[in-house]
Amino acid sequence: MKDTVNRTPEGIKIHMPEDFDGMRKAGKLAAETLDMIGPEIAPGVTTERLNALIEQFVEDNGATSATIGYRGYKHASCISLNHVVCHGIPGPKSLREGDILNIDVTVILDGWYGDTSRMFVAGAPSRKAERLIRVTHDSLMRAIEAIKPGNRFGDIGHAIQSYAESNRCSVVRDFCGHGLGRVFHDTPNVLHYGKPDTGALLRPGMFFTIEPMVNLGKAATKILPDGWTAVTRDRSLSAQFEHSVGVTEDGCEVFTLSPANRFHPFTEAASAA
Numbered sequence: 001m002k003d004t005v006n007r008t009p010e011g012i013k014i015h016m017p018e019d020f021d022g023m024r025k026a027g028k029l030a031a032e033t034l035d036m037i038g039p040e041i042a043p044g045v046t047t048e049r050l051n052a053l054i055e056q057f058v059e060d061n062g063a064t065s066a067t068i069g070y071r072g073y074k075h076a077s078c079i080s081l082n083h084v085v086c087h088g089i090p091g092p093k094s095l096r097e098g099d100i101l102n103i104d105v106t107v108i109l110d111g112w113y114g115d116t117s118r119m120f121v122a123g124a125p126s127r128k129a130e131r132l133i134r135v136t137h138d139s140l141m142r143a144i145e146a147i148k149p150g151n152r153f154g155d156i157g158h159a160i161q162s163y164a165e166s167n168r169c170s171v172v173r174d175f176c177g178h179g180l181g182r183v184f185h186d187t188p189n190v191l192h193y194g195k196p197d198t199g200a201l202l203r204p205g206m207f208f209t210i211e212p213m214v215n216l217g218k219a220a221t222k223i224l225p226d227g228w229t230a231v232t233r234d235r236s237l238s239a240q241f242e243h244s245v246g247v248t249e250d251g252c253e254v255f256t257l258s259p260a261n262r263f264h265p266f267t268e269a270a271s272a273a
């Protein structure tokens with residue numbers, strides 16, 4: 001059957017009820033990968049060591065990493081430190097006390113994509129870093145609360161933007177969430193800013209990510225000469241959280257919930273690690 005038959009006029013794929021199970025398994029493995037890596041994060045550890053552990057864990061669990069070979073990217077994760085907004089490349093640099101980092105993994109399990117990222121801290125965060133991380137996390141949670149049939153993508157963006165900006169932070173506009181499923185990046189672009197009651201209607205069976213990047217300073221970013229690493233132009237700290245979700249009849253299912261309840265870095269489960 002042609003793929004286009006189950007798409008909205010905007011080109012957004014509507015998945016079948018049985019497709020949720022594939023996403024549930026892929027999303028769970030992606031979340032377990034981040035649960036696994038949490039206890040390994042400490043001052044002195046290199047980001048390439050963390051990436052190697054991630055690559056091995058994904059393989060040991062019968063999945064493949066979606067980022068290896070994606071547009072020439074060579075690693076099983078993106079690891080973005082401090083003023084790096086996203087797409088940080090794992091390397092030989094050691095973490096230092098107080099560094100904040102986003103680790104983003106995408107796995108392919110039985111053909112389904114699970115994409116999630118969250119923030120970690122090497123040691124203890126500064127007060128401003130902790131505030132940024134909390135604001136970013138909570139902006140994603142507000143966006144998820146806005147997901148239900150009848151609401152629109154603009155409601156999602158507005159939930160993030162209004163919360164982040166009311167907390168004196170800015171929302172990055174140069175990167176967005178995306179449809180996913182049996183592909184990595186699909187229609188639509190999920191913007192992390194917007195106006196209520198605008199954009200495409202949310203319908204059951206839509207699968208997409210929400211992955212707000214929030215800065216303590218201005219929103220502007222630039223790409224480093226390596227062609228991947230995105231940083232804040234003003235070198236202010238940046239944070240990001242990402243979930244993969246599916247719209248249901250009355251809300252949404254989050255496919256990438258942490259089985260160990262460690263998605264939020266400052267819960268007891270995360271800090272007891």
Ligand code: MF3
Nearest residue numbers: 067070073078087104106115
């Ligand atoms: N996982 C990222 C996302 O959230 C994409 C990373 S692509 C890479 O969409 F090539 F940089 F790994």
Ligand code: CO
Nearest residue numbers: 115209211242
């Ligand atoms: Co994504």
Ligand code: CO
Nearest residue numbers: 104115116242
């Ligand atoms: Co991602």
